[in-house]
Amino acid sequence: MQAIHAERTTVTPEIRFLPAEHRLVVAGECYPENPLPFFSPLLSTLKNYFETHKPTQFEAQMQLQYINSASTMGLRSLFSLLNDAGERGTDIRVLWAYDAEDDAIEELGADLVEDFHNVLLEHQPFNG
Amino acid sequence: MTPPEFERFQESAQGSGVLFYYAGEFSPPVIAAAADSLKTHLATEDASGPAKRKLFSTFVEMAQNILHYAAGTPAADGSPPAPRGAIAVGRGNGEGSAGHYWIVCSNPVDVDYVERLAGKLDAVRAMSLEQIKQSYRAQLRNAEHAHTDSVSRGAGLGLLTIARDACAPLEYSFAPTADPSGRTTLFHVKACI
Secondary structure, three states: OOOEEEOOOOOOOEEEEEHHHOEEEEEEEEOOOOOHHHHHHHHHHHHHHHHHHOOOEEEEEEEEEEEOHHHHHHHHHHHHHHHHHHHOOOEEEEEEEEEOOOHHHHHHHHHHHOOOOOEEEEEEEEOO | OOHHHHHHHHHHHHHOOEEEEEEEEOOHHHHHHHHHHHHHHHHOOOOOHHHHHHHHHHHHHHHHHHHHHOOOOOOOOOOOOOOEEEEEEEEOOOOOOOOOEEEEEEEEEEHHHHHHHHHHHHHHHOOOHHHHHHHHHHHHHOOOHHHHOOOOOOOOHHHHHHHHHOOOOOEEEEEEOOOOOOOEEEEEEEEEO
16 A cells, blocks of 8 residues: 655645555645546545445544635544544544644644544643 | 825825735636735734734635635636735724734625525624634534535635634625626625734
8 A cells, every 4th residue: 555745835734645654644734726637646545445445443643723614624524534434443543733722723623523422632731 | 196196095004004015817826825924024023922823824715705706807818816805914003902903805796695694703703712713613524515515615714713823803895896797796704903
């Protein structure tokens, strides 16, 4: 399985998908005008990975400073995909890091996992 | 515009507390450059981290709304119209607004959407912060909506995001445009942060 490493741009975060370590890292700001070209390749790679590898555990480290409303839909799809994998037996952990002052990102984490009972979200506030 | 007229224009902008103003064509590179410029400017402003984040978020949502919804006249060769609009950010200096930032945008919209837009704005204006958050969560869960509603891509999440970060109900108005066909009207939205 091919790893993904996408550098951070002005409007999209850094992405590192490390299938050998069963880990995904997302860090930066995300506000593309059209989120589809950014999210679609990542979502299809992850879907394929979960279906073929059926990992016993998977960890997503997310550290977003800012995200636009259009991209929150993409994130919701990402969480939905993680939840499906969780339902099929993968132990899913999401480390949700955010500036301790920033209640919008803190609340977004909780909103994104709402109804997704197979995703364990761990809040990681930090002092920016 | 003569140099003295430009001077008065600048004085007027300064008097209104304008920090940033752009009017013209909206495209993804223009928005990215404008957002970056605003961010650089905000770094020097004496405001809390969350206030700056809210201001930046509102700016991006408003600018991207203009990009998606501004009505225009198709070019002579039939290619789609370039979205045009205006956006300004400033610091309140009047009674009651000192210490707050304001952000206002305008763009032409099709007259057929006026009722729908006014209805959405009125609904959000009537909500408490808790209701705005609840509605945001419901829209996020209902992501399929984005594919079934061709008029409102993004399910109104942008409007709720703007309303959630505002310190007062959003203000809006419609004004006549110079469009001779009468098919468009100028839509303004203002948020206070």
